[in-house]
Amino acid sequence: MTTYLLCFVLFLVGLFGVLTKRNIIKIAIGLIIMELSLFMFFALIGYVDNGIAPIIVEKTENTKFVDPLPQAIVLTAIVIGLATTAMLMAIAIRLYKKYNTFDIRKIANLKG
Amino acid sequence: MNSLIPLFIILPLATAILIMLFGRLAKVLQKALPSAVLLFLTGLSFYFIISWDSGIYIYEIGGWGPIDNIPISIYFVLDGLSILMLCIINLVGFLSGFYAISYIKRYTGENKFYALFCLMIAGMNGVVLSGDIFNLYVYLEIAAISSYALVAFEVEKEKLEASYKYQVLGCLSSFFILLNIGLLYWYTKSLNIADISRIMEASANKNLIIFIQILFIAGFGLKAALIPFHAWLPDAHSSAPSPISAMLSGVLIKAIGIYLIIRLFFNMFDITYEIALLITVIGTLSMVIGVLLAIGQWDMKRLLAYHSISQMGYVIIGIGIGMLILAKGGNKSWAALSIAGGLFHMTNHAVFKGLLFLNAGAVEYTTGTRNLKELGGLSGSMPVTSSTSLSASMAISGIPPFNGFFSKLIIIIAAAKAQYFLLTFLAISVSIITLASFLKLQKKTFYGKLKNWNLNKIKEAPFTMCFSMIVLAILCIGLSLLIIPGIRENIMIHVVYTLINKSNYLLILSEL
Numbered sequence A: 001m002t003t004y005l006l007c008f009v010l011f012l013v014g015l016f017g018v019l020t021k022r023n024i025i026k027i028a029i030g031l032i033i034m035e036l037s038l039f040m041f042f043a044l045i046g047y048v049d050n051g052i053a054p055i056i057v058e059k060t061e062n063t064k065f066v067d068p069l070p071q072a073i074v075l076t077a078i079v080i081g082l083a084t085t086a087m088l089m090a091i092a093i094r095l096y097k098k099y100n101t102f103d104i105r106k107i108a109n110l111k112g
Numbered sequence B: 001m002n003s004l005i006p007l008f009i010i011l012p013l014a015t016a017i018l019i020m021l022f023g024r025l026a027k028v029l030q031k032a033l034p035s036a037v038l039l040f041l042t043g044l045s046f047y048f049i050i051s052w053d054s055g056i057y058i059y060e061i062g063g064w065g066p067i068d069n070i071p072i073s074i075y076f077v078l079d080g081l082s083i084l085m086l087c088i089i090n091l092v093g094f095l096s097g098f099y100a101i102s103y104i105k106r107y108t109g110e111n112k113f114y115a116l117f118c119l120m121i122a123g124m125n126g127v128v129l130s131g132d133i134f135n136l137y138v139y140l141e142i143a144a145i146s147s148y149a150l151v152a153f154e155v156e157k158e159k160l161e162a163s164y165k166y167q168v169l170g171c172l173s174s175f176f177i178l179l180n181i182g183l184l185y186w187y188t189k190s191l192n193i194a195d196i197s198r199i200m201e202a203s204a205n206k207n208l209i210i211f212i213q214i215l216f217i218a219g220f221g222l223k224a225a226l227i228p229f230h231a232w233l234p235d236a237h238s239s240a241p242s243p244i245s246a247m248l249s250g251v252l253i254k255a256i257g258i259y260l261i262i263r264l265f266f267n268m269f270d271i272t273y274e275i276a277l278l279i280t281v282i283g284t285l286s287m288v289i290g291v292l293l294a295i296g297q298w299d300m301k302r303l304l305a306y307h308s309i310s311q312m313g314y315v316i317i318g319i320g321i322g323m324l325i326l327a328k329g330g331n332k333s334w335a336a337l338s339i340a341g342g343l344f345h346m347t348n349h350a351v352f353k354g355l356l357f358l359n360a361g362a363v364e365y366t367t368g369t370r371n372l373k374e375l376g377g378l379s380g381s382m383p384v385t386s387s388t389s390l391s392a393s394m395a396i397s398g399i400p401p402f403n404g405f406f407s408k409l410i411i412i413i414a415a416a417k418a419q420y421f422l423l424t425f426l427a428i429s430v431s432i433i434t435l436a437s438f439l440k441l442q443k444k445t446f447y448g449k450l451k452n453w454n455l456n457k458i459k460e461a462p463f464t465m466c467f468s469m470i471v472l473a474i475l476c477i478g479l480s481l482l483i484i485p486g487i488r489e490n491i492m493i494h495v496v497y498t499l500i501n502k503s504n505y506l507l508i509l510s511e512l
Helices: A002-020 A024-045 A068-099 B007-022 B027-051 B080-106 B110-129 B133-151 B157-188 B193-202 B206-224 B233-239 B242-267 B273-295 B300-327 B332-367 B383-397 B403-417 B421-445 B463-483 B485-500 B502-511
Strands: B057-060 B075-078
Touching: A002 A024, A002 B157, A024 A068, A024 B157, A068 B133, A068 B157, B007 B027, B007 B110, B027 B080, B027 B110, B075 B080, B075 B110, B080 B110, B080 B242, B080 B332, B080 B463, B080 B485, B110 B133, B110 B242, B133 B157, B133 B242, B157 B193, B157 B206, B157 B233, B193 B242, B193 B502, B206 B242, B206 B273, B233 B242, B233 B300, B242 B273, B242 B300, B242 B332, B242 B485, B242 B502, B273 B300, B273 B421, B300 B332, B300 B403, B300 B421, B332 B383, B332 B403, B332 B463, B332 B485, B383 B403, B383 B421, B383 B463, B403 B421, B403 B463, B463 B485, B485 B502
Parallel strands: none
Antiparallel strands: B057 B075
């Protein structure tokens, strides 16, 4: 149970970073921390005590397997996360070229 | 019909890859191919809606059947609501793509524009077809990431800033949704929407389900820009190139926001009174505050973007009143009327808001500005843009022969019948403020005194732009035909009954 809680704490750490930091790179790092905590959460969901990798060969009728589906989900989510992070970084680099700063207080032309 | 379902995802995806690889070699290909593919898909979705016999169609990816009655494969599920959404997405997508042929000429990197555009369509088609909650997340991210890139397509200061803001909030909402998928899988050991619903009916852990529902409202509310979560929408929608603004405002916020709220809260969760009340309150807030924020805007596209928030509020209160009536065990036919009003308004909004953004694009294309204080008197030199914009403005503010009037009327009648008189009053007054705001837009842009423009430079927009605008303007009147009894029973009522009878959706488990 502690591991689940730690995972959730890591999610909140990321959220705190996104909400309080003023540097666009640090905001992106906060988002990445949130994402990684979710990946760990998925890995924990599939975990079974003393389970082994679910490869079915002979004489494995009574052994315990870990759940393979969350692992497949995490792999897909990592690829999506790569795309998101690459997009965030590309925009951050372009923003730096236009404004010469990473501070969001100085990059505030739009008032949504 | 079943075997045609995957075409909606395969064709736009293949087009995107083809354009990315060969677009530079064959300029004609990159312009004609997206429009041709989307025209074909529009035709296909209209064929579906005509030949639909109110059944639910399923396509199993890879042909993996269920084992011990537990679905293990990924399914595409085609029911009434999906068909309605497919029609909206592909029709507005085709018209925006055709419009873009002239509009996007002045930018560099046209092939990237068309590739991202097709990716976005593929993602949205996937979201509305998917019957599996993780598969849905993957398609949602495809649509969202390509829209982040398209918002920043012009690569100027403001556009980059808007795109960054949109990305941070979009990523947050995606993480909320992913966390929810994890929690749901933990609890039910299944990813299929119908299967999750069946398992949750059998054993309900109430606290966890309320937590999941509220996180879902936050996640999809951020995607749909309902009022506490709306901060990114006016920036992002006004920064994108105009055909993309039309897609974002007309389709994207519906396909990955409103549609998913409707689908999951009706077909996956049991409707409870508290959640229905929360959804209605959020809808009311966005309806009222959105229109109040829109009054003071002088940028044409920002004004339209704020009105998108307000009109999405109408859709959500239509849905919310239906949920409230169902949760209280009231008269089912009034609930059905209210939900039908919400869905009808969603369809209408795609048409007239798409048209208004295309008009804004045409004005910007010819004059180079979209500041209302600098424009004026364009109706003489731009007759097509002016007249289509007038019809769209009348549709959005609810003037009788146009479609917006009928959908707002249905929502207002349903609210009065359910005895929510405050909501009825607010819906009517918001409609009046909308009318005032669009009168200002019309007067400042197309009527009034002609400003000191070089008159020879101002002429009507090119053919492809005019074509899209005229088709949408005809649809603004044509869609009000959906209210006529024969057509209404065939389309809207079927859609609503698949929604409110949850057991209908669960039938897909037995059909496998």
